[in-house]
Protein backbone atom coordinates (compact mmCIF):
# COMPACT_ATOMS: atom_id res chain seq x y z
CA UNK A 1 0.00 0.00 0.00
CA UNK A 2 1.17 3.49 -0.67
CA UNK A 3 1.90 5.68 2.33
CA UNK A 4 1.25 9.37 2.45
CA UNK A 5 4.76 10.70 2.31
CA UNK A 6 5.47 13.51 4.72
CA UNK A 7 8.37 14.51 2.48
CA UNK A 8 6.32 15.49 -0.56
CA UNK A 9 5.44 19.16 -0.41
CA UNK A 10 4.03 21.32 -3.17
CA UNK A 11 3.37 25.01 -3.54
CA UNK A 12 0.10 25.27 -5.41
CA UNK A 13 -1.52 28.38 -6.88
CA UNK A 14 -5.02 26.99 -7.50
CA UNK A 15 -7.99 27.51 -5.15
CA UNK A 16 -11.58 26.41 -4.77
CA UNK A 17 -13.23 24.91 -7.83
CA UNK A 18 -10.16 25.31 -10.01
CA UNK A 19 -8.24 23.11 -7.59
CA UNK A 20 -11.01 20.51 -7.37
CA UNK A 21 -11.26 20.32 -11.16
CA UNK A 22 -7.52 19.98 -11.75
CA UNK A 23 -6.81 16.24 -12.10
CA UNK A 24 -3.16 16.90 -11.35
CA UNK A 25 -3.77 18.58 -8.00
CA UNK A 26 -7.20 17.43 -6.89
CA UNK A 27 -7.30 15.21 -3.80
CA UNK A 28 -11.08 15.16 -3.35
CA UNK A 29 -12.03 14.03 0.14
CA UNK A 30 -8.37 13.53 1.02
CA UNK A 31 -7.69 17.26 1.43
CA UNK A 32 -6.69 17.83 5.05
CA UNK A 33 -8.52 20.23 7.33
CA UNK A 34 -5.74 22.78 7.02
CA UNK A 35 -5.67 22.51 3.22
CA UNK A 36 -9.44 22.92 3.08
CA UNK A 37 -9.06 26.19 4.99
CA UNK A 38 -6.07 27.42 3.02
CA UNK A 39 -7.51 26.66 -0.40
CA UNK A 40 -11.13 27.72 0.09
CA UNK A 41 -12.48 24.15 0.08
CA UNK A 42 -14.18 23.80 3.47
CA UNK A 43 -17.69 24.44 2.18
CA UNK A 44 -17.08 22.50 -1.01
CA UNK A 45 -16.33 19.11 0.51
CA UNK A 46 -18.22 16.82 2.89
CA UNK A 47 -16.74 16.78 6.38
CA UNK A 48 -14.94 13.46 6.57
CA UNK A 49 -11.34 13.25 5.46
CA UNK A 50 -10.47 10.05 3.64
CA UNK A 51 -7.17 8.29 3.18
CA UNK A 52 -6.04 7.22 -0.29
CA UNK A 53 -6.78 3.61 0.76
CA UNK A 54 -10.38 4.53 1.51
CA UNK A 55 -10.69 6.45 -1.73
CA UNK A 56 -9.34 3.48 -3.67
CA UNK A 57 -11.76 1.16 -1.90
CA UNK A 58 -14.69 3.38 -2.84
CA UNK A 59 -13.53 3.77 -6.44
CA UNK A 60 -12.96 0.03 -6.80
CA UNK A 61 -16.47 -0.69 -5.48
CA UNK A 62 -17.89 1.74 -8.01
CA UNK A 63 -15.82 0.19 -10.77
CA UNK A 64 -17.05 -3.29 -9.93
CA UNK A 65 -20.64 -2.14 -10.17
CA UNK A 66 -20.01 -1.51 -13.91
CA UNK A 67 -20.69 -4.73 -15.74
CA UNK A 68 -18.94 -4.64 -19.08
CA UNK A 69 -15.26 -3.89 -19.72
CA UNK A 70 -16.18 -0.82 -21.80
CA UNK A 71 -18.30 0.58 -18.96
CA UNK A 72 -15.35 0.07 -16.65
CA UNK A 73 -13.11 1.77 -19.20
CA UNK A 74 -15.42 4.82 -19.26
CA UNK A 75 -15.49 4.93 -15.48
CA UNK A 76 -11.70 4.87 -15.28
CA UNK A 77 -11.40 7.50 -17.98
CA UNK A 78 -13.62 9.79 -15.88
CA UNK A 79 -11.55 9.06 -12.82
CA UNK A 80 -8.41 10.03 -14.72
CA UNK A 81 -10.05 13.32 -15.62
CA UNK A 82 -10.79 13.96 -11.93
CA UNK A 83 -7.79 12.85 -9.91
CA UNK A 84 -4.50 11.45 -11.20
CA UNK A 85 -3.20 10.21 -7.87
CA UNK A 86 -6.38 8.27 -7.18
CA UNK A 87 -6.51 6.91 -10.75
CA UNK A 88 -2.91 5.65 -10.77
CA UNK A 89 -3.10 4.48 -7.19
CA UNK A 90 -6.14 2.36 -8.02
CA UNK A 91 -4.48 0.98 -11.17
CA UNK A 92 -1.30 0.18 -9.25
CA UNK A 93 -3.26 -1.93 -6.79
CA UNK A 94 -4.89 -4.01 -9.56
CA UNK A 95 -2.40 -3.76 -12.40
CA UNK A 96 -3.22 -6.97 -14.23
CA UNK A 97 -6.96 -6.64 -13.97
CA UNK A 98 -7.12 -2.96 -14.87
CA UNK A 99 -4.47 -2.85 -17.57
CA UNK A 100 -6.78 -4.93 -19.73
CA UNK A 101 -9.52 -2.34 -19.09
CA UNK A 102 -7.63 0.87 -19.84
CA UNK A 103 -5.37 -0.72 -22.48
CA UNK A 104 -5.47 -3.80 -24.71
CA UNK A 105 -7.96 -5.29 -25.43
CA UNK A 106 -10.72 -2.97 -24.10
CA UNK A 107 -9.17 0.23 -25.44
CA UNK A 108 -9.88 -1.04 -28.97
CA UNK A 109 -13.61 -0.79 -28.27
CA UNK A 110 -13.15 2.59 -26.59
CA UNK A 111 -11.25 3.89 -29.60
CA UNK A 112 -13.80 2.57 -32.09
CA UNK A 113 -16.52 4.37 -30.16
CA UNK A 114 -14.43 7.42 -29.33
CA UNK A 115 -16.76 10.00 -30.86
CA UNK A 116 -19.79 8.54 -29.12
CA UNK A 117 -18.16 8.10 -25.73
CA UNK A 118 -16.51 11.53 -25.98
CA UNK A 119 -16.91 13.71 -22.90
CA UNK A 120 -13.78 15.72 -22.47
CA UNK A 121 -10.72 16.07 -24.65
CA UNK A 122 -7.40 14.82 -23.41
CA UNK A 123 -3.97 15.68 -24.75
CA UNK A 124 -3.42 17.72 -27.87
CA UNK A 125 -5.16 17.67 -31.24
CA UNK A 126 -3.24 19.09 -34.18
CA UNK A 127 -5.49 19.09 -37.20
CA UNK A 128 -4.41 19.46 -40.79
CA UNK A 129 -6.70 22.42 -41.58
CA UNK A 130 -5.31 24.33 -38.56
CA UNK A 131 -1.66 23.81 -39.41
CA UNK A 132 -0.98 27.53 -39.76
CA UNK A 133 -1.48 27.91 -36.01
CA UNK A 134 0.27 24.65 -35.08
CA UNK A 135 3.10 26.38 -33.24
CA UNK A 136 0.78 28.67 -31.25
CA UNK A 137 -1.50 25.75 -30.42
CA UNK A 138 1.45 23.67 -29.30
CA UNK A 139 2.89 26.43 -27.13
CA UNK A 140 -0.50 27.24 -25.61
CA UNK A 141 -0.47 23.81 -23.95
CA UNK A 142 3.24 23.32 -23.37
CA UNK A 143 4.69 26.75 -22.56
CA UNK A 144 6.75 26.65 -19.39
CA UNK A 145 6.30 22.90 -19.07
CA UNK A 146 9.05 20.35 -19.08
CA UNK A 147 7.67 17.83 -21.53
CA UNK A 148 9.74 14.66 -21.38
CA UNK A 149 7.51 12.42 -23.47
CA UNK A 150 5.23 12.92 -26.44
CA UNK A 151 3.19 9.95 -27.64
CA UNK A 152 1.81 10.79 -31.05
CA UNK A 153 -0.37 8.98 -33.53
CA UNK A 154 -2.15 9.66 -36.78
CA UNK A 155 -4.34 6.67 -35.95
CA UNK A 156 -4.15 5.06 -39.38
CA UNK A 157 -3.44 1.55 -38.06
CA UNK A 158 -4.71 1.38 -34.50
CA UNK A 159 -4.00 -2.10 -33.12
CA UNK A 160 -5.51 -4.42 -35.72
CA UNK A 161 -8.68 -2.35 -36.11
CA UNK A 162 -7.36 -0.06 -38.78
CA UNK A 163 -8.01 3.60 -39.47
CA UNK A 164 -9.69 5.25 -36.48
CA UNK A 165 -9.34 8.92 -37.37
CA UNK A 166 -9.09 10.78 -34.06
CA UNK A 167 -9.76 7.74 -31.88
CA UNK A 168 -7.00 8.76 -29.54
CA UNK A 169 -4.88 6.15 -27.80
CA UNK A 170 -3.89 8.05 -24.66
CA UNK A 171 -3.63 4.71 -22.87
CA UNK A 172 -0.09 4.34 -24.22
CA UNK A 173 0.90 7.40 -22.24
CA UNK A 174 -0.94 6.23 -19.11
CA UNK A 175 0.97 2.94 -19.31
CA UNK A 176 4.24 4.90 -19.24
CA UNK A 177 3.13 6.30 -15.89
CA UNK A 178 1.75 3.08 -14.50
CA UNK A 179 4.62 0.80 -15.51
CA UNK A 180 7.62 3.14 -15.60
CA UNK A 181 6.69 6.00 -13.28
CA UNK A 182 6.74 8.77 -15.89
CA UNK A 183 5.22 11.89 -14.33
CA UNK A 184 1.90 12.39 -16.17
CA UNK A 185 2.44 16.15 -15.97
CA UNK A 186 5.52 15.72 -18.16
CA UNK A 187 3.84 13.55 -20.76
CA UNK A 188 1.60 14.57 -23.62
CA UNK A 189 -0.39 12.54 -26.11
CA UNK A 190 -0.82 14.19 -29.48
CA UNK A 191 -3.29 13.28 -32.19
CA UNK A 192 -2.19 14.31 -35.64
CA UNK A 193 -5.51 14.60 -37.42
CA UNK A 194 -4.88 14.27 -41.14
CA UNK A 195 -8.38 12.97 -41.88
CA UNK A 196 -9.59 9.40 -42.16
CA UNK A 197 -10.44 6.93 -44.89
CA UNK A 198 -12.82 5.12 -42.56
CA UNK A 199 -16.20 5.53 -44.29
CA UNK A 200 -18.16 4.71 -41.15
CA UNK A 201 -16.51 7.64 -39.38
CA UNK A 202 -16.86 9.95 -42.36
CA UNK A 203 -20.59 9.21 -42.51
CA UNK A 204 -21.09 9.65 -38.78
CA UNK A 205 -22.30 13.17 -37.99
CA UNK A 206 -21.07 12.73 -34.39
CA UNK A 207 -17.50 11.99 -35.52
CA UNK A 208 -15.36 14.56 -33.68
CA UNK A 209 -12.34 14.58 -35.99
CA UNK A 210 -11.74 16.42 -39.27
CA UNK A 211 -14.27 14.82 -41.63
CA UNK A 212 -12.09 14.53 -44.71
CA UNK A 213 -10.23 11.83 -46.60
CA UNK A 214 -6.68 11.26 -45.34
CA UNK A 215 -4.07 13.66 -46.60
CA UNK A 216 -1.20 11.77 -48.22
CA UNK A 217 2.02 12.41 -50.11
CA UNK A 218 3.96 15.66 -49.92
CA UNK A 219 1.27 17.50 -47.94
CA UNK A 220 1.27 14.77 -45.30
CA UNK A 221 5.05 14.73 -45.06
CA UNK A 222 5.16 18.52 -44.68
CA UNK A 223 2.57 18.41 -41.91
CA UNK A 224 4.46 15.73 -39.98
CA UNK A 225 7.73 17.55 -40.52
CA UNK A 226 6.26 20.77 -39.18
CA UNK A 227 5.27 18.90 -36.04
CA UNK A 228 8.64 17.19 -35.56
CA UNK A 229 10.58 20.42 -36.11
CA UNK A 230 8.34 22.14 -33.58
CA UNK A 231 9.27 19.56 -31.00
CA UNK A 232 12.95 19.79 -31.82
CA UNK A 233 12.73 23.55 -31.37
CA UNK A 234 10.65 23.78 -28.19
CA UNK A 235 11.18 20.43 -26.43
CA UNK A 236 14.56 19.27 -27.72
CA UNK A 237 15.05 16.72 -24.93
CA UNK A 238 11.73 14.95 -25.09
CA UNK A 239 11.27 11.41 -26.33
CA UNK A 240 9.01 11.28 -29.37
CA UNK A 241 7.05 8.03 -29.38
CA UNK A 242 5.25 7.16 -32.63
CA UNK A 243 2.27 4.83 -32.30
CA UNK A 244 -0.02 3.10 -34.77
CA UNK A 245 0.99 4.92 -37.94
CA UNK A 246 0.04 3.24 -41.23
CA UNK A 247 2.43 0.76 -42.76
CA UNK A 248 3.43 3.13 -45.56
CA UNK A 249 4.59 5.77 -43.07
CA UNK A 250 5.77 4.05 -39.87
CA UNK A 251 9.20 2.77 -40.91
CA UNK A 252 9.82 5.69 -43.26
CA UNK A 253 9.23 8.31 -40.56
CA UNK A 254 11.33 6.43 -38.06
CA UNK A 255 14.28 6.32 -40.46
CA UNK A 256 13.79 9.96 -41.39
CA UNK A 257 13.97 11.28 -37.85
CA UNK A 258 15.76 8.78 -35.65
CA UNK A 259 19.19 10.31 -36.17
CA UNK A 260 17.93 13.83 -35.51
CA UNK A 261 16.02 13.33 -32.31
CA UNK A 262 15.19 10.71 -29.72
CA UNK A 263 12.46 9.04 -31.74
CA UNK A 264 10.92 5.66 -31.06
CA UNK A 265 8.34 3.68 -33.02
CA UNK A 266 6.58 1.35 -30.64
CA UNK A 267 4.96 -0.95 -33.20
CA UNK A 268 8.31 -1.53 -34.90
CA UNK A 269 10.89 -1.29 -32.13
CA UNK A 270 8.80 -1.95 -29.01
CA UNK A 271 7.23 -5.02 -30.59
CA UNK A 272 10.57 -6.17 -31.97
CA UNK A 273 12.12 -5.86 -28.52
CA UNK A 274 9.41 -7.62 -26.51
CA UNK A 275 9.24 -10.42 -29.07
CA UNK A 276 13.01 -10.83 -29.00
CA UNK A 277 12.81 -11.12 -25.21
CA UNK A 278 10.09 -13.78 -25.45
CA UNK A 279 12.10 -15.67 -28.09
CA UNK A 280 15.21 -15.59 -25.93
CA UNK A 281 13.18 -17.09 -23.12
CA UNK A 282 11.75 -19.75 -25.45
CA UNK A 283 15.17 -20.82 -26.73
CA UNK A 284 16.29 -20.89 -23.12
CA UNK A 285 13.65 -23.59 -22.62
CA UNK A 286 14.56 -25.51 -25.79
CA UNK A 287 18.28 -25.04 -25.10
CA UNK A 288 19.02 -23.77 -28.57
CA UNK A 289 20.18 -20.52 -30.17
CA UNK A 290 18.42 -17.71 -32.00
CA UNK A 291 20.57 -18.56 -35.02
CA UNK A 292 19.34 -22.17 -34.99
CA UNK A 293 15.70 -21.21 -35.63
CA UNK A 294 13.71 -20.95 -38.85
CA UNK A 295 11.30 -18.04 -38.60
CA UNK A 296 7.99 -17.62 -40.40
CA UNK A 297 6.42 -14.22 -39.80
CA UNK A 298 2.82 -13.88 -40.91
CA UNK A 299 1.93 -10.21 -41.48
CA UNK A 300 4.82 -8.18 -42.84
CA UNK A 301 3.66 -4.76 -41.66
CA UNK A 302 5.22 -2.50 -39.04
CA UNK A 303 5.24 -5.15 -36.34
CA UNK A 304 6.26 -8.06 -38.61
CA UNK A 305 9.18 -6.21 -40.15
CA UNK A 306 10.14 -4.73 -36.77
CA UNK A 307 10.34 -8.22 -35.30
CA UNK A 308 12.31 -9.62 -38.25
CA UNK A 309 14.87 -6.82 -38.04
CA UNK A 310 15.19 -6.93 -34.28
CA UNK A 311 15.68 -10.69 -34.14
CA UNK A 312 18.02 -10.59 -37.15
CA UNK A 313 20.14 -7.93 -35.44
CA UNK A 314 20.29 -10.05 -32.30
CA UNK A 315 21.39 -13.08 -34.33
CA UNK A 316 24.22 -10.99 -35.77
CA UNK A 317 25.21 -9.50 -32.42
CA UNK A 318 24.75 -12.46 -30.10
CA UNK A 319 25.43 -15.45 -32.35
CA UNK A 320 27.97 -13.75 -34.60
CA UNK A 321 26.22 -14.68 -37.85
CA UNK A 322 26.89 -12.44 -40.90
CA UNK A 323 23.93 -10.22 -41.91
CA UNK A 324 23.22 -11.92 -45.27
CA UNK A 325 23.12 -15.32 -43.65
CA UNK A 326 20.99 -14.09 -40.77
CA UNK A 327 18.44 -12.59 -43.20
CA UNK A 328 18.00 -16.02 -44.79
CA UNK A 329 16.51 -17.44 -41.60
CA UNK A 330 13.32 -15.41 -42.13
CA UNK A 331 10.29 -16.11 -44.29
CA UNK A 332 7.79 -13.25 -44.42
CA UNK A 333 4.22 -13.90 -45.50
CA UNK A 334 1.66 -11.17 -46.07
CA UNK A 335 -1.79 -10.88 -47.61
CA UNK A 336 -0.29 -11.91 -50.99
CA UNK A 337 1.38 -14.97 -49.54
CA UNK A 338 5.11 -15.45 -49.27
CA UNK A 339 7.11 -12.31 -50.06
CA UNK A 340 9.06 -13.15 -53.22
CA UNK A 341 10.17 -11.03 -56.19
CA UNK A 342 7.48 -12.19 -58.63
CA UNK A 343 4.83 -10.43 -56.47
CA UNK A 344 6.10 -7.24 -58.12
CA UNK A 345 7.14 -3.90 -56.62
CA UNK A 346 3.58 -2.79 -55.76
CA UNK A 347 3.21 -5.61 -53.26
CA UNK A 348 6.70 -5.39 -51.73
CA UNK A 349 7.59 -2.27 -49.76
CA UNK A 350 11.22 -1.22 -50.19
CA UNK A 351 11.78 -1.83 -46.46
CA UNK A 352 11.10 -5.56 -46.96
CA UNK A 353 13.86 -6.02 -49.56
CA UNK A 354 16.30 -7.79 -47.26
CA UNK A 355 13.79 -10.50 -46.50
CA UNK A 356 12.50 -11.30 -50.00
CA UNK A 357 12.88 -15.01 -50.80
CA UNK A 358 14.15 -15.97 -54.28
CA UNK A 359 11.44 -17.32 -56.64
CA UNK A 360 13.59 -20.32 -57.61
CA UNK A 361 13.42 -21.59 -54.04
CA UNK A 362 9.64 -21.98 -54.43
CA UNK A 363 9.29 -23.36 -57.96
CA UNK A 364 8.26 -26.82 -56.68
CA UNK A 365 5.66 -25.53 -54.19
CA UNK A 366 1.89 -25.44 -54.92
CA UNK A 367 0.43 -21.98 -55.47
CA UNK A 368 -3.17 -20.79 -55.18
CA UNK A 369 -5.34 -19.42 -58.02
CA UNK A 370 -3.79 -16.01 -57.59
CA UNK A 371 -0.30 -17.50 -57.98
CA UNK A 372 0.56 -16.98 -54.29
CA UNK A 373 2.32 -19.34 -51.88
CA UNK A 374 0.03 -19.56 -48.88
CA UNK A 375 1.03 -19.87 -45.23
CA UNK A 376 0.37 -23.62 -45.03
CA UNK A 377 2.71 -24.29 -47.95
CA UNK A 378 5.38 -22.10 -46.40
CA UNK A 379 5.10 -24.00 -43.13
CA UNK A 380 5.24 -27.32 -45.02
CA UNK A 381 8.40 -26.42 -46.86
CA UNK A 382 10.26 -24.39 -44.23
CA UNK A 383 9.39 -26.53 -41.19
CA UNK A 384 9.67 -23.42 -39.01
CA UNK A 385 10.60 -23.60 -35.37
CA UNK A 386 9.11 -20.13 -34.82
CA UNK A 387 5.77 -18.88 -36.16
CA UNK A 388 4.78 -15.30 -35.40
CA UNK A 389 1.48 -13.62 -36.27
CA UNK A 390 1.01 -9.88 -36.68
CA UNK A 391 -1.39 -9.98 -39.60
CA UNK A 392 -4.66 -8.72 -38.08
CA UNK A 393 -6.18 -11.94 -39.48
CA UNK A 394 -7.92 -13.74 -36.64
CA UNK A 395 -7.74 -17.55 -36.85
CA UNK A 396 -5.08 -17.59 -39.61
CA UNK A 397 -3.06 -20.28 -37.77
CA UNK A 398 -5.51 -23.07 -38.50
CA UNK A 399 -5.37 -26.54 -37.03
CA UNK A 400 -3.65 -27.74 -40.21
CA UNK A 401 -1.02 -25.03 -40.03
CA UNK A 402 -0.28 -25.71 -36.36
CA UNK A 403 -0.26 -29.51 -36.71
CA UNK A 404 1.97 -29.27 -39.78
CA UNK A 405 4.37 -27.11 -37.84
CA UNK A 406 4.39 -29.60 -34.98
CA UNK A 407 5.31 -32.40 -37.42
CA UNK A 408 8.45 -30.45 -38.28
CA UNK A 409 9.71 -29.60 -34.81
CA UNK A 410 9.36 -30.86 -31.28
CA UNK A 411 8.67 -27.60 -29.45
CA UNK A 412 7.02 -25.15 -31.84
CA UNK A 413 7.37 -21.54 -30.73
CA UNK A 414 4.08 -19.88 -31.68
CA UNK A 415 3.37 -16.20 -30.99
CA UNK A 416 0.01 -15.01 -32.33
CA UNK A 417 0.48 -11.32 -31.55
CA UNK A 418 -2.42 -9.55 -33.28
CA UNK A 419 -4.64 -7.38 -31.07
CA UNK A 420 -7.27 -7.07 -29.83
CA UNK A 421 -8.18 -10.55 -28.61
CA UNK A 422 -10.60 -11.48 -31.41
CA UNK A 423 -7.87 -10.94 -34.01
CA UNK A 424 -5.47 -13.46 -32.44
CA UNK A 425 -4.12 -15.78 -35.18
CA UNK A 426 -4.83 -18.80 -33.00
CA UNK A 427 -6.44 -19.17 -29.62
CA UNK A 428 -3.56 -20.32 -27.38
CA UNK A 429 -5.78 -23.02 -25.94
CA UNK A 430 -6.18 -24.55 -29.39
CA UNK A 431 -2.48 -24.22 -30.19
CA UNK A 432 -1.72 -25.98 -26.92
CA UNK A 433 -4.21 -28.78 -27.63
CA UNK A 434 -3.11 -29.29 -31.25
CA UNK A 435 0.53 -29.64 -30.18
CA UNK A 436 -0.21 -31.88 -27.18
CA UNK A 437 1.08 -29.16 -24.86
CA UNK A 438 4.45 -28.88 -26.62
CA UNK A 439 4.05 -25.37 -28.06
CA UNK A 440 5.79 -22.45 -26.38
CA UNK A 441 3.22 -19.70 -26.58
CA UNK A 442 2.87 -15.96 -26.18
CA UNK A 443 0.05 -13.68 -27.32
CA UNK A 444 -0.40 -9.94 -27.83
CA UNK A 445 -3.58 -9.65 -25.73
CA UNK A 446 -4.11 -11.29 -22.34
CA UNK A 447 -5.37 -14.91 -22.36
CA UNK A 448 -6.08 -17.21 -19.42
CA UNK A 449 -3.75 -20.14 -18.67
CA UNK A 450 -4.42 -23.30 -20.59
CA UNK A 451 -4.22 -26.94 -19.43
CA UNK A 452 -1.30 -29.18 -20.36
CA UNK A 453 -1.99 -32.88 -21.05
CA UNK A 454 -0.60 -33.61 -17.56
CA UNK A 455 -3.30 -31.38 -16.05
CA UNK A 456 -0.89 -28.58 -15.16
CA UNK A 457 -1.68 -24.98 -16.08
CA UNK A 458 0.43 -23.43 -18.81
CA UNK A 459 0.73 -19.66 -18.41
CA UNK A 460 0.29 -17.74 -21.66
CA UNK A 461 2.81 -14.90 -21.66
CA UNK A 462 1.49 -11.56 -22.80
CA UNK A 463 3.98 -10.54 -25.44
CA UNK A 464 2.75 -6.98 -25.66
CA UNK A 465 5.11 -4.09 -26.23
CA UNK A 466 3.78 -2.52 -23.00
CA UNK A 467 6.04 -4.89 -21.13
CA UNK A 468 9.05 -3.09 -22.54
CA UNK A 469 8.30 0.26 -24.21
CA UNK A 470 7.80 2.16 -20.92
CA UNK A 471 11.21 0.95 -19.77
CA UNK A 472 12.89 1.66 -23.12
CA UNK A 473 11.46 5.16 -23.10
CA UNK A 474 12.27 5.78 -19.45
CA UNK A 475 15.86 4.60 -19.96
CA UNK A 476 16.28 7.02 -22.82
CA UNK A 477 14.67 9.92 -20.88
CA UNK A 478 16.73 9.14 -17.81
CA UNK A 479 20.04 9.14 -19.65
CA UNK A 480 18.90 12.06 -21.82
CA UNK A 481 20.31 10.32 -24.84
CA UNK A 482 19.64 12.24 -28.03
CA UNK A 483 18.93 8.95 -29.80
CA UNK A 484 17.32 5.63 -29.04
CA UNK A 485 19.93 3.33 -30.56
CA UNK A 486 19.59 -0.33 -31.61
CA UNK A 487 22.10 -1.18 -28.90
CA UNK A 488 19.87 0.38 -26.24
CA UNK A 489 16.87 -1.58 -27.48
CA UNK A 490 18.72 -4.91 -27.52
CA UNK A 491 20.07 -4.22 -24.02
CA UNK A 492 16.49 -3.68 -22.82
CA UNK A 493 15.27 -6.88 -24.50
CA UNK A 494 18.11 -8.93 -23.00
CA UNK A 495 17.32 -7.61 -19.53
CA UNK A 496 13.63 -8.45 -19.93
CA UNK A 497 14.47 -11.96 -21.20
CA UNK A 498 16.64 -12.53 -18.12
CA UNK A 499 13.53 -11.96 -15.97
CA UNK A 500 11.56 -14.72 -17.71
CA UNK A 501 9.83 -17.06 -15.24
CA UNK A 502 10.27 -19.86 -17.82
CA UNK A 503 14.00 -19.87 -17.19
CA UNK A 504 13.27 -21.28 -13.73
CA UNK A 505 10.22 -23.38 -14.58
CA UNK A 506 9.68 -24.24 -18.28
CA UNK A 507 5.90 -24.43 -17.75
CA UNK A 508 5.78 -20.82 -16.55
CA UNK A 509 5.12 -17.88 -18.82
CA UNK A 510 7.86 -16.87 -21.22
CA UNK A 511 7.71 -13.28 -19.98
CA UNK A 512 7.09 -11.71 -16.58
CA UNK A 513 3.47 -11.33 -15.64
CA UNK A 514 1.93 -7.91 -16.23
CA UNK A 515 1.45 -7.62 -12.48
CA UNK A 516 5.24 -7.40 -12.37
CA UNK A 517 5.29 -4.86 -15.21
CA UNK A 518 6.66 -2.01 -13.04
CA UNK A 519 9.61 -4.05 -11.78
CA UNK A 520 10.32 -5.42 -15.26
CA UNK A 521 10.20 -1.99 -16.88
CA UNK A 522 12.48 -0.53 -14.22
CA UNK A 523 15.04 -3.20 -15.02
CA UNK A 524 14.69 -2.47 -18.72
CA UNK A 525 15.15 1.25 -18.09
CA UNK A 526 18.30 0.66 -16.08
CA UNK A 527 19.74 -1.57 -18.82
CA UNK A 528 18.89 0.98 -21.51
CA UNK A 529 20.40 3.91 -19.63
CA UNK A 530 23.55 1.91 -18.83
CA UNK A 531 23.87 1.07 -22.50
CA UNK A 532 23.54 4.78 -23.38
CA UNK A 533 26.54 5.36 -21.08
CA UNK A 534 28.44 2.50 -22.71
CA UNK A 535 27.82 4.06 -26.11
CA UNK A 536 28.84 7.48 -24.77
CA UNK A 537 25.58 9.13 -25.80
CA UNK A 538 24.21 10.07 -22.39
CA UNK A 539 23.35 13.72 -21.88
CA UNK A 540 23.63 13.79 -18.08
CA UNK A 541 26.55 14.72 -15.87
CA UNK A 542 26.20 11.95 -13.27
CA UNK A 543 27.90 8.55 -13.65
CA UNK A 544 26.90 5.12 -14.95
CA UNK A 545 27.07 3.69 -11.41
CA UNK A 546 24.26 6.01 -10.36
CA UNK A 547 21.78 4.84 -13.01
CA UNK A 548 19.61 2.69 -10.76
CA UNK A 549 19.46 5.20 -7.92
CA UNK A 550 18.64 7.99 -10.35
CA UNK A 551 15.92 5.88 -11.96
CA UNK A 552 14.28 5.14 -8.63
CA UNK A 553 14.54 8.75 -7.56
CA UNK A 554 13.00 10.03 -10.79
CA UNK A 555 9.94 7.78 -10.78
CA UNK A 556 6.64 9.49 -10.13
CA UNK A 557 4.46 7.72 -7.58
CA UNK A 558 0.74 8.22 -7.04
CA UNK A 559 1.10 9.89 -3.66
CA UNK A 560 -0.56 12.97 -2.23
CA UNK A 561 1.89 15.54 -0.92
CA UNK A 562 1.21 18.42 1.44
CA UNK A 563 0.04 21.59 -0.24
CA UNK A 564 0.92 25.12 0.67
CA UNK A 565 -0.88 28.00 -1.03
CA UNK A 566 1.46 30.22 -3.04
CA UNK A 567 0.44 32.66 -5.76
CA UNK A 568 3.62 31.84 -7.64
CA UNK A 569 3.11 28.09 -7.15
CA UNK A 570 2.18 25.35 -9.60
CA UNK A 571 -1.03 25.38 -11.62
Ligand SMILES: NC(=O)c1ccc[n+]([C@@H]2O[C@H](COP(=O)([O-])OP(=O)(O)OC[C@H]3O[C@@H](n4cnc5c(N)ncnc54)[C@H](O)[C@@H]3O)[C@@H](O)[C@H]2O)c1
Pocket residue numbers: 157158159160161244246247266267271274298299300301302303304333334335336389390391392393417418419420423443444445463464465466
Ligand atom coordinates in the same frame (compact mmCIF):
# COMPACT_ATOMS: atom_id res chain seq x y z
N1 LIG B 1 1.62 -7.70 -29.35
C1 LIG B 1 2.09 -6.51 -29.62
O1 LIG B 1 2.79 -5.91 -28.82
C2 LIG B 1 1.79 -5.88 -30.94
C3 LIG B 1 2.55 -4.79 -31.35
C4 LIG B 1 2.28 -4.20 -32.58
C5 LIG B 1 1.27 -4.71 -33.36
N2 LIG B 1 0.53 -5.76 -32.91
C6 LIG B 1 -0.58 -6.27 -33.67
O2 LIG B 1 -0.12 -6.76 -34.91
C7 LIG B 1 -1.08 -6.48 -35.90
C8 LIG B 1 -0.42 -5.70 -37.03
O3 LIG B 1 0.03 -4.46 -36.54
P1 LIG B 1 0.96 -3.54 -37.41
O4 LIG B 1 1.25 -2.34 -36.61
O5 LIG B 1 2.11 -4.32 -37.95
O6 LIG B 1 -0.03 -3.19 -38.61
P2 LIG B 1 0.32 -2.93 -40.12
O7 LIG B 1 -0.89 -2.39 -40.74
O8 LIG B 1 1.59 -2.16 -40.23
O9 LIG B 1 0.61 -4.39 -40.69
C9 LIG B 1 -0.34 -5.37 -40.90
C10 LIG B 1 0.21 -6.28 -42.00
O10 LIG B 1 -0.63 -7.42 -42.08
C11 LIG B 1 -0.92 -7.63 -43.44
N3 LIG B 1 -2.17 -8.36 -43.57
C12 LIG B 1 -3.42 -7.86 -43.55
N4 LIG B 1 -4.31 -8.84 -43.77
C13 LIG B 1 -3.59 -9.97 -43.93
C14 LIG B 1 -3.94 -11.31 -44.21
N5 LIG B 1 -5.19 -11.65 -44.37
N6 LIG B 1 -2.95 -12.21 -44.31
C15 LIG B 1 -1.65 -11.84 -44.16
N7 LIG B 1 -1.26 -10.59 -43.91
C16 LIG B 1 -2.23 -9.66 -43.81
C17 LIG B 1 -0.96 -6.25 -44.05
O11 LIG B 1 -0.83 -6.30 -45.46
C18 LIG B 1 0.20 -5.59 -43.35
O12 LIG B 1 1.41 -5.80 -44.02
C19 LIG B 1 -2.20 -5.72 -35.22
O13 LIG B 1 -3.24 -6.60 -34.89
C20 LIG B 1 -1.58 -5.19 -33.99
O14 LIG B 1 -2.51 -5.06 -32.94
C21 LIG B 1 0.78 -6.35 -31.72
Ligand SMILES: O=C(O)C[C@H](O)C(=O)O
Pocket residue numbers: 104158159160244266267418419444464465466
Ligand atom coordinates in the same frame (compact mmCIF):
# COMPACT_ATOMS: atom_id res chain seq x y z
O1 LIG C 1 -1.36 -1.46 -28.28
C1 LIG C 1 -1.05 -2.66 -28.08
O2 LIG C 1 -1.69 -3.39 -27.31
C2 LIG C 1 0.17 -3.24 -28.70
C3 LIG C 1 0.53 -2.69 -30.02
O3 LIG C 1 1.08 -1.41 -29.96
C4 LIG C 1 -0.55 -2.79 -31.05
O4 LIG C 1 -0.63 -1.90 -31.91
O5 LIG C 1 -1.28 -3.78 -31.03
Ligand SMILES: [Mg+2]
Pocket residue numbers: 159243244266267
Ligand atom coordinates in the same frame (compact mmCIF):
# COMPACT_ATOMS: atom_id res chain seq x y z
MG1 LIG D 1 0.49 -0.12 -31.51
